[in-house]
Amino acid sequence: DQQVKQNSPSLSVQEGRISILNCDYTNSMFDYFLWYKKYPAEGPTFLISISSIKDKNEDGRFTVFLNKSAKHLSLHIVPSQPGDSAVYFCAASNSGGSNYKLTFGKGTLLTVNP
Amino acid sequence: EPEVTQTPSHQVTQMGQEVILRCVPISNHLYFYWYRQILGQKVEFLVSFYNNEISEKSEIFDDQFSVERPDGSNFTLKIRSTKLEDSAMYFCASNRQGSEQYFGPGTRLTVT
Numbered sequence: 001d002q003q004v005k006q007n008s009p010s011l012s013v014q015e016g017r018i019s020i021l022n023c024d025y026t027n028s029m030f031d032y033f034l035w036y037k038k039y040p041a042e043g044p045t046f047l048i049s050i051s052s053i054k055d056k057n058e059d060g061r062f063t064v065f066l067n068k069s070a071k072h073l074s075l076h077i078v079p080s081q082p083g084d085s086a087v088y089f090c091a092a093s094n095s096g097g098s099n100y101k102l103t104f105g106k107g108t109l110l111t112v113n114p
Numbered sequence: 115e116p117e118v119t120q121t122p123s124h125q126v127t128q129m130g131q132e133v134i135l136r137c138v139p140i141s142n143h144l145y146f147y148w149y150r151q152i153l154g155q156k157v158e159f160l161v162s163f164y165n166n167e168i169s170e171k172s173e174i175f176d177d178q179f180s181v182e183r184p185d186g187s188n189f190t191l192k193i194r195s196t197k198l199e200d201s202a203m204y205f206c207a208s209n210r211q212g213s214e215q216y217f218g219p220g221t222r223l224t225v226t
Contacts, residue, residue, distance in 0.1 A: 034214055043118070043205050043217035044157065089157065099145045099164050101172075102215065104157040 003027045004092050006105035014113055019077040021108050023090030026071065030092040034102070035064060035075045038087045047088075048075070080112045116140040118218035120206050126224045127196055135191045135221045137206030146189045147207040147215060148181065150174070157205065163189065196225045 005024045013019045021035075031052040036044035050057040050064045050073070057064050063076045077084055087109050091102040119138045127133050139146050148160040162169040163181055171179075180192045189208075193200055201224050207215040 036217075041219070043120075043207075043219045046214045046216065049214055091157075099162055099169050101147070101159040101162055101170055102149075102157075103159065106156045 003030075004090055004103050004105040006088075006090055006108050008108050009106070010109040010111070012111045012113060013080050015082055016079045019075075019080045019084065019110055019112065021075040021077075021088050021090075021110065023073045023075075023105055024071055025073075025092050027092070027094065027103075028071070029094040030103075032093045032095075032100070033064070033066060033073050034091045034093075035062075036089045036091060036104075037084075038089060038107070044089055077110075080110075082112045082114050085110055085112050118206055118208055118216050120204075120218040120221050122221060123219065124222045124224070126226065129198055129225055130195050133193050133196055133223065135193075135204050135206075135223070137189045137191070137218055138187050139189055139206065139208030140210075140216055141187070143208035143210045143216070145169075145209050145215075146181075146183070148191045149205045149207060149217075150202040151205065151220075152199075152202045160191075193223075196223075198225050201225045 034049040035047040038044045048059050048062045048064050050066050055066050066073045087107040089107045090105040093100040121136045146163040149157050151157045159172050161171045161175045178194045182190050203220040205220045206218040209215045
């Protein structure tokens with residue numbers, strides 16, 4: 001049951017360039033979306049979120065875009081840095097608020113080459 | 115910055131044994147969760163907990179699983195009789211009202 005899909009298992013970019021990570025979802029009830037970053041032997045670390053009432057949210061080098069009609073979101077990292085190398089998880093919820101379960105994608109391994 | 119902590123970092127147990135995984139959520143958080151990630155697979159929701167009771171649980175969270183908040187700081191996940199397929203990374207998470215979930219570093223459970 002893949003309600004959240006990240007179709008690219010890996011992505012490699014050069015330092016300073018843009019990284020674009022993609023995520024698709026099938027459950028139209030999802031209304032809150034998050035990106036987490038995970039390093040080996042650590043737990044997921046929150047990066048940025050967006051609710052379904054917006055189509056864009058920006059925080060420093062990170063921007064998330066949401067296309068509700070296509071059920072697609074993307075994370076842009078500009079400029080990419082070697083320290084950004086990690087697994088990036090897209091997650092979604094149908095009750096963004098206080099008490100909600102997250103449904104995760106399988107993750108995309110981003111490698112930023114110096 | 116406050117963090118979610120989990121102990122132990124690695125637990126090895128024999129099939130059929132009981133294990134307790136421990137978590138200390140961030141102190142002003144009210145909502146608590148357990149997730150797991152089997153090697154090579156996605157992170158999966160197990161259970162959410164608020165106001166001393168389970169709010170929601172997944173199909174994975176069967177009668178062999180239980181959660182407890184025994185005091186004001188700890189949040190535990192118990193597996194009564196472990197199976198080989200319970201081997202996974204178990205992540206605890208917590209959040210306050212209206213915030214994103216913060217995850218702990220995980221406990222790697224190995225069932226032999």
